[in-house]
């Protein structure tokens with residue numbers, strides 16, 4: 001047969017195979033979802049508070065919903081059953097993280113634990129972080145550091161109480177959380193100016209804000225290099241500041257000869273670097289990525305949680321009294337709260353659960369990505385689909401919670417529902433492989449600071465403001481704080 005004829009036959013077979021494959025793909029049933037525009041998909045449907053927009057859409061299309069964000073197929077999940085299917089039954093399939101511009105430019109090319117793709121590199125880091133940095137033993141070894149920092153804040157508030165002046169609680173709690181995180185990660189607090197003229201917290205916050213900003217280039221890959229929103233340029237500038245600072249920290253640690261100090265995270269990671277004996281393969285850029293991970297994952301999450309809980313407690317004087325009564329019974333008015341008291345504070349735990357049910361710090365968790373095709377509830381989920389778990393919507397699902405909008409910690413009396421990732425009605429830390437490895441540390445800091453502030457002081461709102469007038473409007477980001485700062489006047493209530 002002449003060559004030309006063979007070419008036609010081969011081309012026809014390839015075309016036929018392609019059409020058959022395409023047909024079989026389109027036959028598979030995707031979850032229901034709203035129609036979108038070509039190229040942009042459903043991007044225009046998500047506004048400034050995407051968890052609320054997704055919740056509204058899910059009311060119409062169901063708890064497993066298909067969307068297209070730009071060119072990225074995305075599954076939105078908003079019921080405990082569906083979350084369990086994704087994070088437990090098919091945990092491994094959804095253990096991926098999508099590659100995005102922020103992970104590339106801020107997070108050292110996806111080297112951090114939070115942004116790295118599922119695989120041996122992530123497993124190695126996760127094991128190191130869980131066993132070496134965030135183990136219960138390690139967390140306990142920093143108990144006196146937490147006490148020192150919290151005592152400084154209490155002393156400051158005592159002075160404000162003496163003068164009967166209002167305290168900017170949101171800002172103070174945020175500074176406390178930043179100081180605790182810095183001492184944990186690199187052993188000391190740096191003066192703001194040592195970091196950058198804008199200050200340490202504001203640069204970290206800018207990095208987090210940039211990472212959370214919807215970036216067109218993540219959804220429509222072809223336009224990523226055009227940087228239409230100018231986000232990449234800003235990310236590069238911020239990451240340059242981070243990098244110079246982390247280089248300095250690593251050098252200082254390498255030069256330090258103090259053998260007696262408690263080993264911070266950087267000391268521990270440096271002891272694994274380049275070591276033949278260590279099972280962890282970790283290099284200098286990996287360490288820098290993890291420093292950033294640990295700082296950004298711990299500073300805002302804990303501060304936002306404390307701020308939210310304090311606001312709810314101040315808004316509900318009956319609940320404030322009940323928390324204080326429990327503290328009086330367990331701790332007494334003769335001394336401050338100690339970390340060892342925390343396990344006896346059952347009502348405080350209920351208040352924490354109730355607040356994170358209504359105001360989860362990360363309402364959509366972090367984005368997950370499917371590593372292969374899979375079927376959920378009879379629906380086809382293609383490989384490389386984004387997965388969004390709407391924890392905010394799950395916490396307000398009326399089929400799970402009675403009177404879901406009501407702040408009522410007593411709903412947990414006699415209930416087995418916990419927040420550690422086993423009960424899918426309440427998963428503020430996620431669940432499964434990619435769940436939060438810092439949960440124990442986060443809960444310790446949140447409960448300790450909260451208990452101390454409520455035990456040591458009565459709180460009253462300035463300018464005769466009524467508790468019900470406190471504005472709960474939130475800002476969206478990787479964490480979702482209240483938009484307004486909490487300002488309150490303290491009165492010292494202990495006998496000593």
Ligand code: HEM
Pocket residue numbers: 113114115126134293294295297298301302305361362365366367428429430431433434435436437438439441442443446
């Ligand atoms: C109240 C405090 C905290 C809350 C509410 C919180 C919440 C979360 C959530 C929702 C996720 C994403 C889970 C998912 O994608 O499925 C996460 C991941 C993560 N958290 Fe936390 N977190 C807190 C404190 C901390 C602390 C103190 C650290 C470390 C010092 C930490 C380190 C991380 C890391 C490294 C990840 C990424 C894990 C991975 O992708 O393998 N978190 N956290």
